[in-house]
Amino acid sequence: MITDHAIYRELAQKNNNKIVLLVMDGLGGLPMAADGLTELETAHTPVMDRLAREGSSGRSIPVRPGVTPGSGPAHLSLFSYDPVRFEIGRGVLEALGIGFALGPDDLAARGNFATADANGLITDRRAGRIGTEECIRLCKKLQEQTSLAADGYQVFVEPVKEHRFALVLRGPGLGGKLTETDPQVTGKAPLPVEDESGTAEGGHTAALLNKWIAQARKVLADEPRANTLNLRGLAKDPGLPRFPDIYQMRAAAIAVYPMYKGVAKLVGMDVIEFEGDRPHHEIAALARVWNDYDFFFIHVKKTDSYGEDGNFDAKVHEIEEVDKVLPDLLALGPNVLIITGDHSTPAKLRSHSYHPVPTLFWGVDVMPDVVQAFGERAAEGGAHGCFHATEMVPWAMGYAGRLQRFGA
């Protein structure tokens, strides 16, 4: 069932038990051939298999049956926020992910540098995938040469990665339901920002954004590749309920990529900074902050990237790499450990998918079920059945003894 926070907010109690949520992005897979194994089934994962034997398995549905999630909604769901109810703009995630201190009234957009021809028609939606150094230079140029100061607004143009940047407008009365400028295909002109809310606030904000876009395109006009731009996911911080307040846990996020740091920050987790980008670097960071938090979200990205590349073997290998660092994680003494993915990314499909995600719960009060290994089909027989991903944190709260009894 889909989590309603009210009852957990009422029942949550503090203790010393620690919960780890280990997410291998896009973990779920499919066999490449009808009688084959999935990536996870193929991987040699002696530690995960042992945890599955000692614990209890299931398969999680990130959003709704048949629905393929993006990364933002999928993570919201893991954190127990129904993504259908709690919507967040891509711009907000992008800004938070780069550590931008987004205010509650700021409006954020994801920006994409792009290439247009002489008629203004988009020829490359990613500006030839310019490098991050180039992105930094372009953002600096836009920051210096564009302005909405005459209208009473501050503008922040922040580089993210390659062709991607974040745009933030700061000032009074921003809002509305704003459309994106990206036509989604090449050969078409960018669209204007429009407001679908019909509010005065929305109309005003759309006008401001179009004014800034016009300035920015002029500034970029003589660039060889990034001679235009598009804005997507234009919105304010939706002001989600704070995870540490609902569950009475100090929560830490250990992730490499901006998006995942962003979602974690959005629900009030502390993002832990660390050097390196491999699973063992993440476990080292975990060890360093172990005593300062109650709940730990650890995000492994490459499983998803290899899935999207259609690289079955590399995804298998990355899962095995995670298995190898698990002893170091277990040595820290978590009371409850969840191993899961945010969604499936079968190499066969080369994209995110809606397939339920194999999930295991491990802890001293978890009932050992009949499942003997960690995998998609093994998990089908697990005690947790097929469940909505928003149940995950609540079950962990129960297993950790962090919920008071409900009623007499």
Place this chain on the structure above:
Amino acid sequence: MITDHAIYRELAQKNNNKIVLLVMDGLGGLPMAADGLTELETAHTPVMDRLAREGSSGRSIPVRPGVTPGSGPAHLSLFSYDPVRFEIGRGVLEALGIGFALGPDDLAARGNFATADANGLITDRRAGRIGTEECIRLCKKLQEQTSLAADGYQVFVEPVKEHRFALVLRGPGLGGKLTETDPQVTGKAPLPVEDESGTAEGGHTAALLNKWIAQARKVLADEPRANTLNLRGLAKDPGLPRFPDIYQMRAAAIAVYPMYKGVAKLVGMDVIEFEGDRPHHEIAALARVWNDYDFFFIHVKKTDSYGEDGNFDAKVHEIEEVDKVLPDLLALGPNVLIITGDHSTPAKLRSHSYHPVPTLFWGVDVMPDVVQAFGERAAEGGAHGCFHATEMVPWAMGYAGRLQRFGA
């Protein structure tokens, strides 16, 4: 899914098929050691195992994932009332459980006799667990020597069991959201009743209760053990929809302990009186009223009590005792039989827990599933899967042919 009554109220139809809901309190368990069996898995239960083979199993979630229920909410859920939506005070349960004819405007509280030191600090929250005879004497004394008649209210002080009694106030304009006086730990003074609703009704009711408490404490002052008291769960009958009206079934409750009679009465079941407190006494009572009702709730308490005592073997034995009386139950010819618990009480944890409860459905139109025995892990592979306990009565209604077709 969580039951909504509207559709069942619309579709319920009468016939001659009888449904039995047999509840072993706290049935669900855990292995004492990682590779061990649970209480139910250990018990020799040839009849339940046969019923599981012939019927269909599943595991029920009483309230929400990870949430440990109290007895009241857990039973509401078994009766198909979502306990998060339908809240009831402990005082109401206590009063109904002793057969007190609670009116819709009466305010009820659970009272606990307690011991205080010379400074008024609680030294024993249960007054040395005085016997029931003592409780009766004390309640009589309070009934005679306290009064709110000058304020226009009747007071009823009714003994329950050992240190427990029920207090009922009768008169106009009672209500509010009232706090409990029990400080929950020894070494502290009792708290005053306060109103959190901020209504005139609430403030007035809190003042009345504090006035009565002051009188009562004076009356008790020279008692050797029960020289003070606390009030808990202060509320009115929430006026739940009536089970017989929703399901078009005459419903009987067969239980030994007040709490369970109380919840059954609250939803409109008739409580059957009988001699004795063992499962075979309950089956004898069932046989006696078999022709007068359509739905029978039978409650076995000791499974929970032994679980709370951490007495694994005694819990196993009690489950076996229930198995032995099942042939007499089956001889009556129920069309549908459900065997379940209201929640888990693993001897390992010595308390209620959030673990899903093994449940079996048996009846001529129940699909026999692959499950070959009645137990926690056997039920994991059952046809009913992991389901919310409020689904139980609706499934039984279907199996009993007591629901009309929905739509043409």
